[in-house]
Structure formats: structure tokens, C-alpha cells
Amino acid sequence: MQSPRGLVLPVAFVGMTSPPFPVPAEPDLDRLLPPDVDLSGPGLRHEAARPVWLGIVWSRLGRADLAWQVWDRVGAPAVQSWLAAERGRVVREFGLHAEAERIEWRALASVEDPGDRAMLQVSLVADAVGRGDLDTMTRRLEAAREAVAGLPDGPRAARQRLRLGWVTMEVAMWTGGEVPVPAVDAPDLAYGSAFHRAKQALFAGIATGSLEVLDVALAEDVPVLTWAVHLARADLGEADAIDAARTAWAQLRFPPPYERAIRATPTAHRLQVM
Numbered sequence: 001m002q003s004p005r006g007l008v009l010p011v012a013f014v015g016m017t018s019p020p021f022p023v024p025a026e027p028d029l030d031r032l033l034p035p036d037v038d039l040s041g042p043g044l045r046h047e048a049a050r051p052v053w054l055g056i057v058w059s060r061l062g063r064a065d066l067a068w069q070v071w072d073r074v075g076a077p078a079v080q081s082w083l084a085a086e087r088g089r090v091v092r093e094f095g096l097h098a099e100a101e102r103i104e105w106r107a108l109a110s111v112e113d114p115g116d117r118a119m120l121q122v123s124l125v126a127d128a129v130g131r132g133d134l135d136t137m138t139r140r141l142e143a144a145r146e147a148v149a150g151l152p153d154g155p156r157a158a159r160q161r162l163r164l165g166w167v168t169m170e171v172a173m174w175t176g177g178e179v180p181v182p183a184v185d186a187p188d189l190a191y192g193s194a195f196h197r198a199k200q201a202l203f204a205g206i207a208t209g210s211l212e213v214l215d216v217a218l219a220e221d222v223p224v225l226t227w228a229v230h231l232a233r234a235d236l237g238e239a240d241a242i243d244a245a246r247t248a249w250a251q252l253r254f255p256p257p258y259e260r261a262i263r264a265t266p267t268a269h270r271l272q273v274m
Contacts, residue, residue: 036155048076062223065253081111095265097130118147125167158191
């Protein structure tokens, strides 16, 4: 039984009207999976990587509730550190930086895969940025740089270099140093998805104060980021942007264990639909 983008379901699933977890539509898989990820191919590092990637796509579609449905069924020890990094990313995107840090810090203590280690270390920088902890973010940035630099070149390293660029920009904005502008045509974007292109353009638009660059981020149509792009537009004085951000936020679905906490964040209060 074959599902969108060549995802081969286990034999036990054949004959079912649907798989035991929700599968995104094929166009969404094509847009929101990196080009090197073939869910039916032998290149996946572990069989359990398939549902992890499905949850990632759901999370980028703004359906963290469905991402948790999928991820909660993944028990393979080999992907738990990666899974922790993805869960942390989602709750951090919704404003729960301290909770993301707890998830990722626990995973870092037992991580073995170098790519997962680098991912977690970059994420921990973002957590410190969100908490406004200047000393910690600066210290963690150096550790993240070292971890990413030590990765063998390839798609996974390229995506971590993109993420490292984002947190480097955030730390520079906190420290008052020269702010590096993420390039919307960076070569590493060839290894990313619409999510990476949108987030690169979001950070570039913030760094340059450019509505045109923020429009590039909007054009990628990544629901989990749409509200943030509109907030950036609002900060640049666009009159209709705050209403657009509220509309985009209202369409999101949060991870059930964190929904109450997310709805209590300053961002949620700012974007609650009146």
C-alpha cells in the first residue's frame, strides 16, 4: 500500500481504510519535506524516520495536534533525540521557550547522533534568546557553531547551517552587534523545504525592515509561520497586518499537552480573536 510521495506503509496496514496515523496530502509533502528526503527510499537513517517526517510536515501545516498524534506512536530509541528537537521547535514557535529548553536539554544528555546533537544545540540557543538570557545565549552560540562546523557536509549539515544563521542573527540583535542578514538565495536553501525558505525570508525581512522580503516569506504559504510574518509586517507599520496575524493564529492547532500554556502566552493574548 503506497501513500503520497512514495510512503510505503507496513504490510500490516494493507486493507485498512486509512493508516493508523494521518498522512498529509501529496502537495504538502512535496513542499514541506526537504528534497533529499524520500519516504519510500533506503536512504532514511531508520524506519521510524518516516512517521517523524510526517509529524514534521503536520507541524509546519499548523497542525501540531496531528503531529503529536503521529509522534506519540514513535517509540524507536534511535530517533528520540531528533523527536525531542522537533517537539521543542514546535512549542518554541508558540512561545514556550522554557518548556522547549527542558525537552531539548534532557535529550542532549543522551544524544549520540552528531546531526541531532547539533540540532539540539542550535535549538538551545533559540530557547535562551526567547528567555532573554544574554549570557547563556552567547555561550550556547559558540557551542552550536562548533557542533555544526563538525558535521560532515551534506543536506543535514546545510539545514543546520541555515538554523545557525537564524539564531546568530537573533543573538546579534540582543547584543547590539552587527546583525548578519540571512540571504534569501543562500546555497544551503537548496537542501531545505518551503519552511526553510519562508523562515529565511522572515529573518531577512526583519533584519532589513523590508516588506518586500516579508512578502517572499508569505508567498511560501507555510501556515505555522504565517502569523509571525504578519506580526513582522505589523511592526513595520502595515495597517492590516495585525488582523491578518490574528486570522492566521486562529487557524493553528496546538499540541494537546501544551495548549493551555500556549493560550496564556503574551503572543496568544496579543493575537486572540476579538
